[in-house]
Amino acid sequence: MTELINIPIFPLSTVLFPTGDMALNIFEERYRIMVEELLESGGVFGVILILRGEEVGGSAVPHSIGTTANIIEHSKNPDGGYALRVQGRSKFKLVRMLEDQPYPYGEIEFFPESGYQEPDLLGSAIDRVRHVFSDYVRLSLALTDQWAEGVDLPKDSAWLINKITPNLGIPEIAKQRVLEHNLPTEGLRALEELLNDLVSRAEEQVKNHYRERYTGIVAAG
Numbered sequence: 001m002t003e004l005i006n007i008p009i010f011p012l013s014t015v016l017f018p019t020g021d022m023a024l025n026i027f028e029e030r031y032r033i034m035v036e037e038l039l040e041s042g043g044v045f046g047v048i049l050i051l052r053g054e055e056v057g058g059s060a061v062p063h064s065i066g067t068t069a070n071i072i073e074h075s076k077n078p079d080g081g082y083a084l085r086v087q088g089r090s091k092f093k094l095v096r097m098l099e100d101q102p103y104p105y106g107e108i109e110f111f112p113e114s115g116y117q118e119p120d121l122l123g124s125a126i127d128r129v130r131h132v133f134s135d136y137v138r139l140s141l142a143l144t145d146q147w148a149e150g151v152d153l154p155k156d157s158a159w160l161i162n163k164i165t166p167n168l169g170i171p172e173i174a175k176q177r178v179l180e181h182n183l184p185t186e187g188l189r190a191l192e193e194l195l196n197d198l199v200s201r202a203e204e205q206v207k208n209h210y211r212e213r214y215t216g217i218v219a220a221g
Contacts, residue, residue: 011048065176
């Protein structure tokens with residue numbers, strides 16, 4: 001049976017992935033208390049994308065999947081708040097919200113270890129993501145008249161998912177859908193679909209870019 005633990009919950013409008021860094025500016029009194037207690041205990045808290053409501057004011061309803069985080073840097077602001085840098089640790093499922101203490105608190109369970117993945121299927125999924133991301137970088141550079149032969153990425157599913165996804169210019173809800181997959185092949189497939197869509201858009205943008213740039217030259221010739 002999966003062990004349940006209680007941790008502070010911080011609903012945000014941004015998705016945090018395992019190993020990812022995030023800067024936070026803490027000004028609400030309830031979260032100031034949370035930070036002070038975490039600094040004293042060295043514990044973790046949960047970051048979850050907001051499903052409904054706002055970050056400020058206590059009305060936020062979070063999604064059910066988030067990432068634990070711990071504070072790796074902090075400084076106190078003149079107004080008594082805190083500037084933090086936090087790092088994502090492990091994915092978890094929010095089982096239920098508990099009574100505020102005075103900040104949000106929740107009962108969570110960590111994701112189980114990923115089951116067996118057929119090496120050939122996993123390797124193929126990794127190669128496809130590496131290839132399509134390289135295409136995306138090449139096209140993005142072309143929009144500013146730059147060029148790159150390719151991008152050498154690790155052949156590691158967790159690295160690809162946790163490092164590429166947070167940095168894509170896509171809605172946070174799309175990133176959340178990638179985070180929610182537990183099996184590496186499923187997360188890679190979701191990431192590949194997002195990248196394919198970005199590549200299609202970038203291809204059209206590059207065509208328009210060069211069309212606009214060289215139309216005058218061709219006409220003058």
